[in-house]
Amino acid sequence: MSAGIGSPGVAPGESYRSVFVRRLPLRVAVIAICLVWFIPTLGILVSSFRPAGDITQNGWWDALLHPFESTWTTLNYEQVLGTENMANAFINSLIVTIPSTVIPITVAAFAAYAFAWMRFPFRRTLFLVVIALLVVPLQMSLIPVLEMYRILGITNSFLGVWLAHTAFGLPLAIFLLYNFISQLPGDLFETASIDGATHFQMFRRVVLPLSIPALAAFAIFQFLWVWNDLLVALVFLSAETEQSVMTLELSKLVGGRGQAWHLLTAGAFVTMLLPVTVFLLLQRYFVRGILSGSVKG
Amino acid sequence: MDDRVHIEQEQALGWRAFLMPVGAIVALVGLAMGIWFLVDRQAAPNAAAALFDAIGNPAEAQALRGGSGNKNVVKLILAAVALLVGVGGIWFFYAGLNAVVMRLSARWRGRLLPWVFVGPALALLTIYLVWPAVSTFVKSLTEGAGLANYEWALTTPANHAMYFNNLLWLVVGVAGSVGFGLLIAGLVDRVRYESVAKIFIFLPLAISLVGASVIWRFVYAWKPPSQPQYGLLNAIWTGLGQEPVPWIQTPEFHINTFALIFILIWLQTGFAMVVLSAAIKGVPTEITEAARLDGASERQLFRRIIVPMIRGSLITVTVTTAIVVLKIFDIVYVMTGGRFDTDVIAHQMIFQAFQFFNVGRASVLAVILFVAVLPLMLINIRNVRREGIAA
Numbered sequence: 199m200s201a202g203i204g205s206p207g208v209a210p211g212e213s214y215r216s217v218f219v220r221r222l223p224l225r226v227a228v229i230a231i232c233l234v235w236f237i238p239t240l241g242i243l244v245s246s247f248r249p250a251g252d253i254t255q256n257g258w259w260d261a262l263l264h265p266f267e268s269t270w271t272t273l274n275y276e277q278v279l280g281t282e283n284m285a286n287a288f289i290n291s292l293i294v295t296i297p298s299t300v301i302p303i304t305v306a307a308f309a310a311y312a313f314a315w316m317r318f319p320f321r322r323t324l325f326l327v328v329i330a331l332l333v334v335p336l337q338m339s340l341i342p343v344l345e346m347y348r349i350l351g352i353t354n355s356f357l358g359v360w361l362a363h364t365a366f367g368l369p370l371a372i373f374l375l376y377n378f379i380s381q382l383p384g385d386l387f388e389t390a391s392i393d394g395a396t397h398f399q400m401f402r403r404v405v406l407p408l409s410i411p412a413l414a415a416f417a418i419f420q421f422l423w424v425w426n427d428l429l430v431a432l433v434f435l436s437a438e439t440e441q442s443v444m445t446l447e448l449s450k451l452v453g454g455r456g457q458a459w460h461l462l463t464a465g466a467f468v469t470m471l472l473p474v475t476v477f478l479l480l481q482r483y484f485v486r487g488i489l490s491g492s493v494k495g
Numbered sequence: 496m497d498d499r500v501h502i503e504q505e506q507a508l509g510w511r512a513f514l515m516p517v518g519a520i521v522a523l524v525g526l527a528m529g530i531w532f533l534v535d536r537q538a539a540p541n542a543a544a545a546l547f548d549a550i551g552n553p554a555e556a557q558a559l560r561g562g563s564g565n566k567n568v569v570k571l572i573l574a575a576v577a578l579l580v581g582v583g584g585i586w587f588f589y590a591g592l593n594a595v596v597m598r599l600s601a602r603w604r605g606r607l608l609p610w611v612f613v614g615p616a617l618a619l620l621t622i623y624l625v626w627p628a629v630s631t632f633v634k635s636l637t638e639g640a641g642l643a644n645y646e647w648a649l650t651t652p653a654n655h656a657m658y659f660n661n662l663l664w665l666v667v668g669v670a671g672s673v674g675f676g677l678l679i680a681g682l683v684d685r686v687r688y689e690s691v692a693k694i695f696i697f698l699p700l701a702i703s704l705v706g707a708s709v710i711w712r713f714v715y716a717w718k719p720p721s722q723p724q725y726g727l728l729n730a731i732w733t734g735l736g737q738e739p740v741p742w743i744q745t746p747e748f749h750i751n752t753f754a755l756i757f758i759l760i761w762l763q764t765g766f767a768m769v770v771l772s773a774a775i776k777g778v779p780t781e782i783t784e785a786a787r788l789d790g791a792s793e794r795q796l797f798r799r800i801i802v803p804m805i806r807g808s809l810i811t812v813t814v815t816t817a818i819v820v821l822k823i824f825d826i827v828y829v830m831t832g833g834r835f836d837t838d839v840i841a842h843q844m845i846f847q848a849f850q851f852f853n854v855g856r857a858s859v860l861a862v863i864l865f866v867a868v869l870p871l872m873l874i875n876i877r878n879v880r881r882e883g884i885a886a
Binding site: 214221224225227231232235236237238239241242245252253255256257258259289290292293296297301303304306308309311312313316317318321324327328329331332333334335337338339340341342343346351352355357361363365366368369375378396397398401402422426427428431432433445448449453454456459462464465466470471473474476477478481484485486 | 572868
């Protein structure tokens with residue numbers, strides 16, 4: 199265990215047993231908090247495998263405590279994925295999320311490189327403007343951008359959502375990547391340009407590989423942000439179309455069939471599946487992404 | 496010096512120098528076609544129809560051209576083009592522009608190349624943030640009732656109730672998230688299974704606000720007293736001998752707003768915990784050991800030494816959470832739709848814009864949100880720049 203500040207070892211003259219007793223309340227508190235945090239999700243998970251009629255007849259904890267007297271089924275998942283458009287929405291969410299993550303990273307990395315290592319007029323002023331845009335909540339953009347989309351005829355299109363997510367993610371992405379790229383050692387660039395590398399080659403062969411930690415952190419943050427987003431999807435895509443994403447479908451399910459718990463529980467779990475998997479696999483990057491992404495407008 | 500090297504390189508690679516711009520033009524044309532493919536709604540079905548024609552199934556092809564037929568094939572084609580344009584296209588775009596600029600004389604190349612790198616970002620920011628923000632501000636003054644939009648926003652009693660809700664969210668949501676986060680960070684720092692315990696608290700951050708709302712809607716579920724309660728909270732509540740309460744439909748004492756706020760606390764505590772936990776680990780051991788030797792109890796140690804030493808992180812977490820809370824939308828939208836006296840600014844804004852089509856009022860609410868968030872954001876940016884908690 200890491201030597202955190204709170205590892206008060208065994209004080210002189212104290213038996214291990216009394217240490218155990220002294221630390222008992224602490225352990226109970228930690229375990230209790232973990233349970234409170236986990237139980238609501240557990241309730242959804244358990245209920246999603248129960249028949250529609252059973253869920254509201256008794257508590258899910260009854261079923262969990264008497265697993266052999268209860269009925270279990272995967273029918274809810276079949277129904278949610280089959281007839282409730284969730285499978286389609288899952289693919290749509292992927293189509294929305296992947297470009298909405300890759301495009302802003304690319305655009306921001308090029309811009310951050312230019313701000314850090316190229317010389318051009320108004321460089322500092324423009325950079326400050328980009329940072330200042332962090333303060334603009336995206337609510338300020340929704341109505342004018344939607345009007346523009348109506349004129350261009352790209353409402354309810356993936357293209358429109360990608361560009362919106364890209365632009366809304368850009369100030370943060372440029373800010374984070376600039377912080378990283380501008381700290382790379384300058385010798386690196388001198389050596390490379392003596393070897394005849396152009397800016398583009400330097401960017402691709404030197405800067406990008408070295409920036410992977412920062413890129414990964416932002417990628418995970420943006421991926422989660424877009425996957426879990428409701429507002430942007432609600433405004434620029436509509437729940438009534440082929441392009442509907444998972445958060446829209448789930449909120450539609452709550453609005454229209456709020457008592458159909460067998461669908462809601464299974465639906466909620468399907469939407470959580472990918473981000474939770476990403477979380478469990480890439481925990482370290484995930485933490486870094488969350489920490490670095492905390493100033494998103 | 497840079498430029499001389501390029502010229503030599505280009506002479507050495509004559510055929511490549513010729514091929515590059517051609518490739519760039521092909522890529523740019525491909526990108527334009529891809530975008531057209533995505534914008535034109537009939538393009539994907541037509542492509543699918545051509546595919547069916549090619550494999551000798553004219554009936555299916557006819558169905559697709561007529562707007563019916565196998566949707567999955569259309570979807571797959573659309574997805575493939577979407578990913579190709581979205582992911583590959585953006586690289587072709589930069590590579591193509593770069594190659595074109597590289598054909599120019601050294602002087603123009605040096606002038607234009609930075610704008611190739613920074614231009615697309617600036618263009619997107621102008622189109623999606625700068626111009627719309629100005630436009631929204633102008634709309635708030637000119638659309639619909641004009642200046643009276645502000646009068647409506649500031650004097651209507653319903654709106655006062657709404658601002659009070661936002662205030663409740665701000666105070667309770669922030670205090671709850673940061674308080675729990677600090678408490679848990681302090682506690683788990685002392686147990687051996689710290690990393691496991693943290694996962695439990697942290698996991699909700701990966702879940703969408705919509706998903707979290709469904710999870711808690713199930714916890715808050717209500718049934719009449721005569722029937723068994725399947726909602727966990729009412730099961731416990733009736734177990735204590737009380738009447739079941741329809742938590743999210745009960746506006747008395749803002750019970751429902753508190754129920755909604757707790758969803759956010761559940762989600763945000765993990766964020767506070769991670770940041771504060773990292774900060775606590777940064778407190779030098781010498782200081783805490785010295786305090787212990789001086790006879791400080793664990794509680795005194797935490798309150799008098801650790802908390803003051805992580806003040807910077809505490810401020811960052813508090814401000815960040817406050818921004819999230821002020822802009823809260825999803826939970827209210829999914830749980831109550833703003834009914835039962837639970838409305839908040841960001842939700843009412845969407846409601847005005849897309850239910851009542853009252854652009855003026857929606858714009859005023861957006862401006863109010865902007866003004867509320869502005870000082871917090873400024874503090875945060877300054878903090879992040881100074882402390883660099885960024886990756």
